[in-house]
Structures are given as C-alpha cells and as structure tokens.
Amino acid sequence: MSVQVASMPRIQIPNVSLLAFRVWQRNRDVYLNIWRAEIVWPLVDPLITLIALGIGLGDFVELPVEQSYVEFIAPGLLAAFPMWIAAGETGWGSFFRMENQRTFDAIVATPATIDDVVTGEILWAATRACISVVYILVLATAFGAVDSVLAIFVLPIAFLPGLMFGSISLCWTSMARSVSQLNYFFAAFITPQFWLSGVFFPLSELPGWVQTVAWFTPAKHAVDIYRGLVAGEVEVGHLGDVAWMIVVTGIFYCIAVFAMRRRLVR
Amino acid sequence: MEPGIIVANNLVKRYGDFTAVDSISFTVARGECFGILGPNGAGKTTTIRMISCVSPVTAGDLSVDGMAVQKQPRRIKAILGVVPQEDNLDPDLSVRQNLRAYSRYFNMPADIARERIDEVLELMQLTGKQKDRIDALSGGLKRRLTIARGLINEPKILVLDEPTTGLDPQARHLVWQKLRLLGQQGVTMLLTTHYMEEAARLCDRVIILHRGKIIAEGDPTEMVERFAGRDVIEVLVEGDERAAVLRQLEGVDGVTVEEVADLLYLYVRGDNGFDVSALNLDEERVVQRRANLEDVFLKLTGRGIEEDQ
Numbered sequence: 001m002s003v004q005v006a007s008m009p010r011i012q013i014p015n016v017s018l019l020a021f022r023v024w025q026r027n028r029d030v031y032l033n034i035w036r037a038e039i040v041w042p043l044v045d046p047l048i049t050l051i052a053l054g055i056g057l058g059d060f061v062e063l064p065v066e067q068s069y070v071e072f073i074a075p076g077l078l079a080a081f082p083m084w085i086a087a088g089e090t091g092w093g094s095f096f097r098m099e100n101q102r103t104f105d106a107i108v109a110t111p112a113t114i115d116d117v118v119t120g121e122i123l124w125a126a127t128r129a130c131i132s133v134v135y136i137l138v139l140a141t142a143f144g145a146v147d148s149v150l151a152i153f154v155l156p157i158a159f160l161p162g163l164m165f166g167s168i169s170l171c172w173t174s175m176a177r178s179v180s181q182l183n184y185f186f187a188a189f190i191t192p193q194f195w196l197s198g199v200f201f202p203l204s205e206l207p208g209w210v211q212t213v214a215w216f217t218p219a220k221h222a223v224d225i226y227r228g229l230v231a232g233e234v235e236v237g238h239l240g241d242v243a244w245m246i247v248v249t250g251i252f253y254c255i256a257v258f259a260m261r262r263r264l265v266r
Numbered sequence: 267m268e269p270g271i272i273v274a275n276n277l278v279k280r281y282g283d284f285t286a287v288d289s290i291s292f293t294v295a296r297g298e299c300f301g302i303l304g305p306n307g308a309g310k311t312t313t314i315r316m317i318s319c320v321s322p323v324t325a326g327d328l329s330v331d332g333m334a335v336q337k338q339p340r341r342i343k344a345i346l347g348v349v350p351q352e353d354n355l356d357p358d359l360s361v362r363q364n365l366r367a368y369s370r371y372f373n374m375p376a377d378i379a380r381e382r383i384d385e386v387l388e389l390m391q392l393t394g395k396q397k398d399r400i401d402a403l404s405g406g407l408k409r410r411l412t413i414a415r416g417l418i419n420e421p422k423i424l425v426l427d428e429p430t431t432g433l434d435p436q437a438r439h440l441v442w443q444k445l446r447l448l449g450q451q452g453v454t455m456l457l458t459t460h461y462m463e464e465a466a467r468l469c470d471r472v473i474i475l476h477r478g479k480i481i482a483e484g485d486p487t488e489m490v491e492r493f494a495g496r497d498v499i500e501v502l503v504e505g506d507e508r509a510a511v512l513r514q515l516e517g518v519d520g521v522t523v524e525e526v527a528d529l530l531y532l533y534v535r536g537d538n539g540f541d542v543s544a545l546n547l548d549e550e551r552v553v554q555r556r557a558n559l560e561d562v563f564l565k566l567t568g569r570g571i572e573e574d575q
Contacts, residue, residue: 022371101357102354105350111340111344
C-alpha cells in the first residue's frame, strides 16, 4: 500500500488556469441579469456626496491651494467608492456565493480549482470597481471637477486598486464564519480609509504620525495617483504608489488563495 | 479483463482523529451503476468527494479512468458529471444560463454548448422551462436540472450523491426513469443513497458502508438472498406470548429470528418456506413479505439510530 501526503499542501503557488475567466464570466452574467438593482448604490452615493460635500459643505471650506472643494474631493471619490464596491463584491458577494448559494462547490466540481475561483472573484471585483469609476468620472466631469483629459487614465489604472481591495477583502471573507463577521472588516478597515485617506482633506493637515500611518493604508496610494491624473500633474512618485499597490495585491492574493484552500479543500 | 473505471485501494480519509473512510477497496466497472449505501455519516459522501477530486485522499490509491486523483484532478474532473446532494444552482441565472455558465468551466465553445444544452434539456424534459428562474422551479425540476448540468460535458462517469433525497414520489420515479435511461446509454453511474428501493432499482452492484468500512458487497438481489433470505415475516408479539413463539421457532430449519422492540423478524430461507399459521396468532399481527435490500441493510448496520451523526 502506498501512502500519499495527508492533504494538498496549502502553501504552494496558485494553480490558476484560464478557467478563472470562466468564473468572471459567470459573475458578469449574473450582473447583466440584475444590473438595475446593482446600479443604484454606485451611482447615487457619489452623486449625493458631490452635492452634499462638494457643493453644500464646499462653500465653507477654504483649501490651502487655489481649488474648489468639489474639485478637491472628486479624485478622492474615484478611489473611495470603487474601494467599497470591490471590497463589497469579494466580501458580502463572495461570502453569499460561497456559503448560501454554494456556487464555489458547484464550480470546483468541474475542471476549475478553488484557485481559479479565487482569481475569478478578484478579477470580477476589480471589474466592478472600474464600472463604478465610469459613473464617478461622468458625474465629476458634469460637476466641472475634472481639469485634465489624463483623467481618462483613471479607468484602466482603477483595475489595480480593484484587485487590491478585492484580494484584501477576500482574505477576510475566507476566515469569516458568518455574514456579521464581515461587518468588522468594513467597520475597522474600509470605513476608516474612506475618511482618512486624503479624500476629504489633505493629509498634510494631520499630525506627522497619522501621515505615517496613512502611508500604510492602501486607499491613500490610489487617491494620490488619481489626484495627479485629474489635475494633469503626474509625477514619478506615482510609480511608487503603483508599485506599492502591486506588492500589496500580490501578498493578499496569495493569502486569499491559501486561506480559501484551508477553508474549502477538506 | 479491464481494470475498472474507478479503482480504490485501501482508501483512507481522516479528519484529525476521526477516520471517515477506513481503508476501503472497490472497483467500478465501465458502464455499470454502482451504489454506495450506508447510514448517515458512514462515509458515502466523503468517498465520492475523493473520487470527484474535491477532497484530498489521506492514504491509499484511488484512480479514475486510469488517472490518479492526486496527480491529474483537472483531467479527471473533465470526464465526471457531479450531481451534489445540496442544490447549488445559480439562483440569479435562468435554467439555460445555468447550463451555459457550467459548460464554460469545461471550455466548451458556444456553438457546441448550445447544441449540448438543447440535448440535455430535452433529455431531462426541461425544454419548456429553459427561460425560467431557478426560484420558480419545484424540487423535482431543480434536481433534474442539476442532473442535466452534470451531463453537460458528456461525462464518462455520472456521480450522484443521494439523487432523490427530498423529492416527492412522482418526482423520484421520474428521476429513476431518467437515470435508467442513462444507464441504458452506457453511462457509468456512481450513486450514494440510503433509499434501499433506489439501490435495488438502479444499481448493478452495491457496497454497504458502515463507520467508514465496507461491510458487504455484491449484486443487490444476490445480497438479499444471502443476508435476508427469501421472505420476511414480521410478528407483533410481546411478553409471555413472545416467549412461547420463540420456543416454537427454536430449531426450525431455515428460519432466523431477530428481536427488535415489540417486533420479531423471521428471516425465511430456502424453498420450503415457513407456515406462519403454525404460530396461531391474529392475522393483523403478522405481516409476511418478500425480503428486500432494506432488510439486508438493517440487519448489517443495526436497527439502532446512529448517535452523534
């Protein structure tokens, strides 16, 4: 009798194939069936924010630079709302597919692996982030908050923070035992980034140590790049932000794969 | 002789200290319907999860169509059709979209998928339902769709985990009819069930699992003959009367007696039979019937309810 290894080693390079794209297609099909319900939040939230904060509150705000407040927050919103969308997709969305609909079980019964599923889910989260970037770009342009045609490059670049937030959120999802446990992640990680990543006020207003902490928050790097693009002032330093996000995405993607194997391959 | 399309050799599955599958060996021949029976928690689902390459093997050898499950899971999964116990259809997709999404996991091109979807819808009598939402389907329709989905890749082996659990009698009979049809078409089928009737109707060969071990194996009819005999007489009798009946039965050739709560089970073997009127009991307290697989099952796995499972 030959004896094999007790179980598939969890720490090994992701076994991903083009079937990850099939998972993405499945999510796209569902989205195309229910987009009417899915369009409201990504569209209405930024719109209200632009009106309430950009125009309403904006009149009372004096910025250190010559800029209207709506112009100041627009690039930040391009980062902040898609962050919510991507994290929500691999948060509540993936959890629901995994636990309630057992969609992951159905998929891994085919030639697809759990690694393909994880990859497809994250690719879809990034796609959703880009879709919401389109809405916000249109809204921001309508509010006169876009100064440069370079702003159009936010769209392809937004895929990267989409992957990043999708990966980070899926890591948490892979460990969550119930839907309510997902709330911790959103309350403790996503919401603080929404308010404290330089979206609504320049981080330079805050004490030095807070700025140091802010450097470690993923959203800050997306905000910095978008500010440059929307204002037409791209710097070499933005490459550093891109590199930062690539590294973080890679790390959390691998953790998500290992954690999902641990949870589902039993 | 061909080695068999599924070959398990000393197959073991452990979860920590718990041994779910305890060194079992069996072979499934090409084209046969093979049943895995057993009470809940016996290791049926774990066994087929290992065969489906979704649960890693702890020890032993397991090959499907000549490929080891540890080495070529993707290629094995490409020739399997899996029908899980729990429905995991996509509720946000229509019947047809469910099949299309599934066909893509097998890298089926759109035009071939379209034809194949039409075929499986037809086969499972779902053509008229193809635009329906999943929520609108009854349990029986959902199960037929899940079977249709399992057939999308023209699998060499169809793996069914309790295919009719939770269905009403009509739906169950229709599923059986469809599965027999597939059997006639030469599809190898591996199914788990705890419905003995289902195993007797569908399976060419069965194994009975109990606490992770195979406790009996063979052709269902032959197993009934071997373990339960030809007829079973159930006698409702208690107290002093029971003692009297038992005395009468002592030393009767070809009759085995089992006492269960308020009932006596008499397993009658051989051609001579047993004349029940000799016991002098009221007719309504005596039921005489043909032995079936359920008798085998209960005899072998015990009549007590399995605790903690």
